[in-house]
Amino acid sequence: MNAAFWHERWQNQQIGFHQQEINAYLCEHWSELGIVPGCRVFVPLCGKSLDMLWLAQASHPILGVELSPKAVEDFFTENALPYRTESQDEFSHWQSGSIELLCGDFFNLTTAHLQQVEAVYDRAALIALPPDLRKKYVDHLAKILPKKVHLLLITLEREPRDEQGPPFCVSHDEVQHLYTHAGFQVELKAQWSIKTQRQLPAVERIYHLYRDLDSR
Numbered sequence: 001m002n003a004a005f006w007h008e009r010w011q012n013q014q015i016g017f018h019q020q021e022i023n024a025y026l027c028e029h030w031s032e033l034g035i036v037p038g039c040r041v042f043v044p045l046c047g048k049s050l051d052m053l054w055l056a057q058a059s060h061p062i063l064g065v066e067l068s069p070k071a072v073e074d075f076f077t078e079n080a081l082p083y084r085t086e087s088q089d090e091f092s093h094w095q096s097g098s099i100e101l102l103c104g105d106f107f108n109l110t111t112a113h114l115q116q117v118e119a120v121y122d123r124a125a126l127i128a129l130p131p132d133l134r135k136k137y138v139d140h141l142a143k144i145l146p147k148k149v150h151l152l153l154i155t156l157e158r159e160p161r162d163e164q165g166p167p168f169c170v171s172h173d174e175v176q177h178l179y180t181h182a183g184f185q186v187e188l189k190a191q192w193s194i195k196t197q198r199q200l201p202a203v204e205r206i207y208h209l210y211r212d213l214d215s216r
């Protein structure tokens with residue numbers, strides 16, 4: 001799953017993952033995480049997700065990262081948000097008010113980019129990646145995030161399990177393994193049986209992941 005794959009998806013508008021409405025799990029579970037207004041929220045692999053608008057309206061400064069310039073531009077234009085843009089190291093930086101999007105590769109982010117981030121919202125980021133990249137993604141995220149941080153993570157697992165994707169099946173055991181290994185406490189908040197777009201049975205899980213390395 002290389003950059004060309006995603007650029008092509010955006011150019012051809014093969015973006016079935018994009019939701020026209022705010023994610024219901026975000027609205028239902030965000031307040032349970034104890035993340036106060038004003039906390040900066042990082043949205044990895046953000047696409048043009050409308051969930052960023054909901055988080056911004058909940059008084060969270062937003063930092064997103066996205067590979068596709070088309071996705072980033074569409075986010076601002078489709079939502080009628082005036083923006084300014086400039087080049088920054090390996091990223092182009094797009095900003096409108098409290099929403100900042102970095103256009104470039106997640107794996108080029110450093111701790112400097114994620115300063116003051118206190119929470120992460122991962123919907124369709126971990127599950128967008130094949131197995132070998134998922135470990136690299138979690139390890140990199142754990143490395144660049146501040147020591148004290150909360151994550152809201154949404155995963156998907158089709159039944160019976162398969163290796164197709166994206167979106168890829170990510171099991172509860174895998175989430176536990178990846179994030180515990182990276183120093184996080186893992187709490188499964190809820191799970192729901194659903195039907196995928198192709199009417200396949202699947203389970204969606206919502207996690208609160210938390211770490212506070214200073215308090216150890």
Ligand SMILES: C[S@@+](CC[C@H](N)C(=O)[O-])C[C@H]1O[C@@H](n2cnc3c(N)ncnc32)[C@H](O)[C@@H]1O
Binds near residue numbers: 045049067071106123
């Ligand atoms: C399945 S989509 C999910 C988008 C968004 N989270 C949502 O809920 O609509 C995954 C997104 O990750 C982006 N992406 C994939 N690999 C990336 C990388 N290494 N760095 C930044 N963005 C990446 C793709 O362009 C795509 O927009």
